[in-house]
Amino acid sequence: MLLELYERMALIRAFETRVAELYRDGEIPGFVHTSLGQEAVAAGVCAALRDDDYLATTHRGHGHVLAKGADLDGMMAELFAKATGLCGGKGGSMHVADPAKGILGANAIVGASMPLATGAGLSSKRLGQDRVAVAFFGEGAVNQGTFHEALNLCAIWDLPVIFACENNIYAEFSDSRTMTRVPRVADRAVAYGVEASTIDGNDVEAVHAVTFDAAERCRAGDGPFLLEFETYRWHGHYEGDAQPYKPQDESATWRDADPLVVAGRRLTEAGDATSEQLEELRERAGARVESAVEAARAAPDPELEEAYAHVFGD
Amino acid sequence: MSSATDSPAAAPVKAQTRYMEALNRGLADAMEEDERVVLIGIDVGAGGGIFTVTRGLHERFGPDRVIDTPISEMGYVGAAVGAAMTGLRPIVEIMFLDFIGVCLDPILNQASKLGYMTNGALKVPIVFRTQTGAGRSAGAQHSQSLEAMLAHVPGLKVVMPATVTDAHDLMLDAVRDPGPVVFIENRRLYAMRGELGVDPLPLGRARIAAPGDDVTVVTWGQSLRECLGAAEAASVSLEVIDLRSIVPLDMETVLRSAERTGRVLVVHEAVQDFGAGAEIAARVGHDLFDLLRTPVRRLGTPSVPMPFNPALERALLPGAHSIADAAAALVAEG
């Protein structure tokens, strides 16, 4: 299992690293928010879900979307705004979606994932399915009304929804701890009678275990749950942000907790993999990403008529 | 006051339906027709809605399909959008159109765009049901007609039924629509009686509510009744067009009439500045510049919040007299 989680993390790492370069070089339009350093949350949570479970995420959603099983080539082409992208080039980094994999989309509105996941949980329950809905959101989003309203609705309706908070300390340029007197996001769930826990978000096994348990209990009707994953955003808010607001030595400390290093060490110490094997795995991920980049580069732009298509739900 | 579609011959014996009952029937028919249709909103269930529009549906379809919510518009409207994306067909009620201010995101950034941004991969079949209507001293926070604001957002259809037939039929059309529809009722019409099934038309087509020759009067919602009153009272002949929906906008019907009359008056209850009337005037002016006998005229509410005082409120709203006067003035101009 850990090896598989490692592989998912390696793919996200390779993807995000390459995307950061491509963005810097002007090959990808728009804004890009990478999730470097946070791979364990995406991989751990999504590996605990079924293909038909729902996922609603944020502007920083590449990792989640990839981990949930979106097609890599389609993802990359979407970031390149090409016709072969998952959304035909009309969504982009902040709006990439793949409903066939239960992915209801990244979302550029802070806090929007939570009501949408609530609705997906409502559908699942009302239609007699046992699909779980996960809303990813940052700790910055817990000060939005949507967090409180959605949590309360899920609680009173007993919905199979997991509120997955990726607490990476920063909301844009602001230290989130200065924006609330309640440093632990999980503590807020008490107000709504929702079970919550705070987990080391750089420990992919821990993330996976707690999510798997929450998902199973959601299927049994015990939802919702709030899971707070403590992690760290390596890069700036968006690519190109020089992060003058971060303390000098903070990044270095967190680099020691690199989720890939943590998982890799565990694998080698247990004798489940050699460091050569892990390196090979990372190289394979890099090669996979590179072929997606080449395909995306070669792909055509959408036809102009596509700009007029699908306006009214057709 | 009788509705636009009453025909004197058919009126006497038949029990006539109220607009609110027609809405109720529309909701019930939609729920009967499709298991996936659910109602979501504050007090829509056991309470039957504060205007009784959803009365009886809770008993008939059960609490799983007629879902009461806390006073939590951002949460439940957003949840309804999520539900629409994942297999349900929600009709979500925003009690007063004015309250849309606290829950605009799920409407203008989510429902209206997710189908487009995913190139059609996501479907968002949802009806945002709400009501408006000045004229009852509800004050500035309960009287606004915001259809132009909503029509300005690409991806939303905006429907405003003005007759008993449309209250029922347009509701069914809205629920069957593959995308998001804002369905705006008018509470001053709730008690209006009329007949169901008169002159049924699909969503997106305008109706000639009263034929005439001198001035084309374009209107929708509650203002239709005022315009019909004006048509009876006016010294000139008015052709009154009920648009029925702002998006889609049936300009063809408007233009065909305007070609004949050469004069257009747009009447709406909403604030005149930057309103839907401006859009219609611009299009008529563009397409019929050479045929028009006079510039297009608009008659809406002045750009002030709706006052509480009944006399002031009445003075601001377009009424049959001001409409008749405006039409006569157009004819006098040319």
Ligand SMILES: Cc1ncc(C[n+]2csc(CCOP(=O)(O)OP(=O)(O)O)c2C)c(N)n1
């Ligand atoms: C409603 C809304 N307000 C503000 C923004 C601008 N914005 C984008 S991301 C962001 C910070 C979000 O922080 P957090 O929720 O912690 O997520 P993170 O970026 O750390 O993943 C802000 C303020 C927005 N997109 N939407």
